[in-house]
Amino acid sequence: xxxxxxxKMRASLKMRISTRQVEPxxxxxxxxxxxxxxxxxxxxxxxxxxxxxxxxxxxxxxGAFSEGNLVFSEAPVLIVACANPSDDVVRDxxxxxxxxxxMAVENMLLAATELGLxxxxxxxLNEKGESELKRILGIPDEVRFVVATxxxxxxxxxxxxxxxxxxxxxxxKDLKELVYLNAWGKPF
Amino acid sequence: xxxxxxxKMRASLKMRISTRQVEPxxxxxxxxxxxxxxxxxxxxxxxxxxxxxxxxxxxxxxGAFSEGNLVFSEAPVLIVACANPSDDVVRDxxxxxxxxxxMAVENMLLAATELGLxxxxxxxLNEKGESELKRILGIPDEVRFVVATxxxxxxxxxxxxxxxxxxxxxxxKDLKELVYLNAWGKPF
Numbered sequence: 001x002x003x004x005x006x007x008k009m010r011a012s013l014k015m016r017i018s019t020r021q022v023e024p025x026x027x028x029x030x031x032x033x034x035x036x037x038x039x040x041x042x043x044x045x046x047x048x049x050x051x052x053x054x055x056x057x058x059x060x061x062x063g064a065f066s067e068g069n070l071v072f073s074e075a076p077v078l079i080v081a082c083a084n085p086s087d088d089v090v091r092d093x094x095x096x097x098x099x100x101x102x103m104a105v106e107n108m109l110l111a112a113t114e115l116g117l118x119x120x121x122x123x124x125l126n127e128k129g130e131s132e133l134k135r136i137l138g139i140p141d142e143v144r145f146v147v148a149t150x151x152x153x154x155x156x157x158x159x160x161x162x163x164x165x166x167x168x169x170x171x172x173k174d175l176k177e178l179v180y181l182n183a184w185g186k187p188f
Numbered sequence: 189x190x191x192x193x194x195x196k197m198r199a200s201l202k203m204r205i206s207t208r209q210v211e212p213x214x215x216x217x218x219x220x221x222x223x224x225x226x227x228x229x230x231x232x233x234x235x236x237x238x239x240x241x242x243x244x245x246x247x248x249x250x251g252a253f254s255e256g257n258l259v260f261s262e263a264p265v266l267i268v269a270c271a272n273p274s275d276d277v278v279r280d281x282x283x284x285x286x287x288x289x290x291m292a293v294e295n296m297l298l299a300a301t302e303l304g305l306x307x308x309x310x311x312x313l314n315e316k317g318e319s320e321l322k323r324i325l326g327i328p329d330e331v332r333f334v335v336a337t338x339x340x341x342x343x344x345x346x347x348x349x350x351x352x353x354x355x356x357x358x359x360x361k362d363l364k365e366l367v368y369l370n371a372w373g374k375p376f
Contacts, residue, residue: 003302006191007221007295031367033195035360037294040311044361049368056370091311092318094332098282099311102290106225107195109291110298114191123228123279123287130280138372144282172223172232179219179236182244184326 001114009163010113011170014120016162017074018153026115027052027077030151033111034081039100045087046104049080049137064133065148066124075150080133081105084143101146112151116159119149189302197351198301199358202308204350205262206341214303215240215265218339221299222269227288233275234292237325239266252321253336254312263338268321269293272331289334300339304347307337 001009031048039045051057054076061073072078081101088097105121112119123146125133130145139145154162179188189197219236227233239245242264249261260266269289276285293309300307311334313321318333327333342350367376 001191003189003191003194003298004217004221007224007299010224010226012226028363029192031363033192035363035366036195036198038198038200038297038309042359044366047366047368049370049372050376051370053370089311091313092332094286094334095283096286096311098284098286099290099293099334102287103294103297103309105287106291106294107298109226110191110295111195121226121291123277123284125279140372143372144280146282146287171230175216175219175223178223178232178234179238182237182239182241184235184237184328184331188238 006110006113009160010109011163011166012120013118013154013162013166014069014071014150016118016154017071017150018155019074019076020153021076022117022151022153026117027151029115030108030111033107034104037100037104037107039103040089040096043088045083045097046101047082047143051078051080052076060133060136063136064125064128065122066126069122069124072150075152077151078148079108079151080137080148081146082139082143083146086142098146105147109149113159117151118154118159118162119151121147121149123147194298194301197348197355198297199351199354200308201306201342201350201354202259202338204306204342205259205338206343207262207264208341209264210305210339210341214305215339217303218296218299221295222292225288225292225295227291228277228284231276233271233285234289235270237268239268240264248321248324251324252313252316253310254314257310257312260310260338263340265339266336267296267339268325268336269334270327270331271334274330286334293335297337301347306340306342306347306350309335309337311335
């Protein structure tokens, strides 16, 4: 799939997850894509925990995620992205580990799309918050949870078929609401 | 270009910038790719200022960026990504606008790579910091600068030729340093 096509076809599809196993080599391809993202001063702050054990995935999702994400329990693989903020730059109070992990995560989502796999980046945890997720996964205190995504085959049909309905309902702001020319507020 | 190929070929290439004009329709394709990134609760916090005026680009780069980025002055187009933190979620103190802008920026970088254009995301400003960049561009106080990238044709040859040397020198951590299986610290 061409890059621009993958960017257009990527959608968050937690309602389309199949329980079917995903080949480990595809997971490696997805992680390798993440690894190749740029980062401030090439610090590469991202760390990933791959869960491929169904009981462990269920324990984590039920123990730490918000109700809207309980459907992730069905996924054969869950990837949790996290980082130590001190592994990246902080400029004017902005913690760039969040930005750099975001770039790596987008690479993962696009690689999965190209491989015909569905994803759904989620940041919403339950009322126990990040501490419970970190307790279950043994993540050190200084490391922050950033985002998690299931990686799965679509429940029915191809990726394109699985994404069609959601893409048809997609709501995105127009470029004219998002882009200025040469100065803030000037129409593009 | 296939997505995984674009992810592998993307490199930060500020030393390979041509002054040649870039077609406005290519800039629109790059911005459209950014717009299609996911974001927490679909809040789409990203805003972009496109600079396509050489004098204005020079004024901004010389006035606000660190010495290592002065070469951006040669670019025909500079895209500045910014966001208002209150346009996105904050969870456990983590300001997700940085993460979500990161996902949009990676889409831009990959779209540019597919279109044969060089980019170089940069966060490094001079000692005057973000306030001077915001003053020059008229960015409101509550909006934060996140990252800027030139968008340019390569100074010589194709994108692939321009990227070859830098890709051959690429240093990235191995997956075994970055990925754990089922719990923090467990080898993948």
